[in-house]
Amino acid sequence: MSEPKDGVDSVRPLQWQDGALRVLDQRKLPDQVVYEEFAGASGVAEAIASMRVRGAPAIGIAAAYGVVLAARDRYAANPDAWKDDIAEDFGILAASRPTAVNLFWALDRMREAIASIAGDPTPALLAVARAIHEDDIRANRRMGELGAELLAGSTGLLTHCNTGSLATGGYGTALGVIRTAWAMERPAVFAGETRPWLQGARLTVWELEQDGIPATLIADSAAAWLMKAGKVQWVLVGADRIAANGDTANKIGTYSLAVNARHHGVKFMVVAPTSTIDWKTPSGDSIEIEQRSKTELLGSHFLREGSVIDAWNPVFDVTPAGLIDAIVTEAGVVRNPSQGGMQALRR
Structure with missing residues (x-):
């Protein structure tokens, strides 16, 4: 993930670390700087809905990582049907905030990537989510x-x-x-x-x-x-x-x-x-x-x-x-x- 490059860009609200999404809880700022870890799509959706994550681009990026987590869990539970099962997770993430179009744009990007994946989807989908994140910064x-x-x-x-x-x-x-x-x-x-x-x-x-x-x-x-x-x-x-x-x-x-x-x-x-x-x-x-x-x-x-x-x-x-x-x-x-x-x- 891109690190801040200069003295006027020192904050990162979303961090992928050790197989989980770390989210800076913006409800607690400025008094407390607290990162929470989410290891599943439902947790990411709740983080968006509860305003831990906010801002249209950040919501889209978080949702993309949420799909990575969902795909990992669905594939581990049922390697043959994970592409069907993950539809439920897409629905949960899409319902988290209805106005921010970046959310649906990011979910569409992830859905398109899923269509061509065979085998363990985690590495390929993580690469797409990271690209969405990096492209946003650029x-x-x-x-x-x-x-x-x-x-x-x-x-x-x-x-x-x-x-x-x-x-x-x-x-x-x-x-x-x-x-x-x-x-x-x-x-x-x-x-x-x-x-x-x-x-x-x-x-x-x-x-x-x-x-x-x-x-x-x-x-x-x-x-x-x-x-x-x-x-x-x-x-x-x-x-x-x-x-x-x-x-x-x-x-x-x-x-x-x-x-x-x-x-x-x-x-x-x-x-x-x-x-x-x-x-x-x-x-x-x-x-x-x-x-x-x-x-x-x-x-x-x-x-x-x-x-x-x-x-x-x-x-x-x-x-x-x-x-x-x-x-x-x-x-x-x-x-x-x-x-x-x-x-x-x-x-």
């Missing part, structure tokens, strides 16, 4: 270069959620662009808290601290005022699914940032690998939005029996392509994305 570094070119001269950048090494195989998508830009021009970096899971407050600023990159945390509701004050020229976000026309599903709160950015003349950038583009989904209207439990929002007082208070907890929202100034992928940059511009990435 793609992130390329996106960092392409995105940073657009930021030339910027003095302030705002990011939402966590799009760094913790959300990917390493280096990061939107945070990878910020890493590259900071190494070149040292712009001020602002991070929103990203409620209700506080990925910005717990994860993004922790990552930046590990690499010695100064950052300022803001409440999500302070973003518009920050823009009005002229503190930022770009908002940079990742994506969990990009429709064929450029509409982008990302962490809840992204849409409001895009609306505020357009009002204040601030540019808006989405950074994601091409594996995040769902060419089968024509627009954002067709993207399934995951709804999580009300317990993530409500305190115990309102969870008691008989309470009349409920909570609405969508995890993602969809930003229309018309509010996006640039989509940066490892295959190139699409400015002012549209159906035609997006199609250029397929060539």
Whole structure:
């Protein structure tokens, strides 16, 4: 597995070691740095569903390793029928998070590999999973270069959620662009808290601290005022699914940032690998939005029996392509994305 190469890439959330997947439990950051080991597909699926693993690219990578574990177990139990038996494991992994298209992309890659395997599947499938992991890191570094070119001269950048090494195989998508830009021009970096899971407050600023990159945390509701004050020229976000026309599903709160950015003349950038583009989904209207439990929002007082208070907890929202100034992928940059511009990435 690729190790960090420099002082601005020091975190690895997923590690294959001694026949198991080691997962950095992101729920415990920044107070505790705890890796858990998973030796079966159901455990990996639970790690994804429980938010130990999060971020679309990281979810896909974890799922690929989950297939390796499933194939090993199924082959050991029944060498003649393992290809049929593993369908159950694919179903469990696919159900872990419905919005992140990288999950299904990675499972498709593993399914295609299985079709041509004879004998013990573990070595061949592990090679595919490792390639997915390594390719993601390389793609992130390329996106960092392409995105940073657009930021030339910027003095302030705002990011939402966590799009760094913790959300990917390493280096990061939107945070990878910020890493590259900071190494070149040292712009001020602002991070929103990203409620209700506080990925910005717990994860993004922790990552930046590990690499010695100064950052300022803001409440999500302070973003518009920050823009009005002229503190930022770009908002940079990742994506969990990009429709064929450029509409982008990302962490809840992204849409409001895009609306505020357009009002204040601030540019808006989405950074994601091409594996995040769902060419089968024509627009954002067709993207399934995951709804999580009300317990993530409500305190115990309102969870008691008989309470009349409920909570609405969508995890993602969809930003229309018309509010996006640039989509940066490892295959190139699409400015002012549209159906035609997006199609250029397929060539």
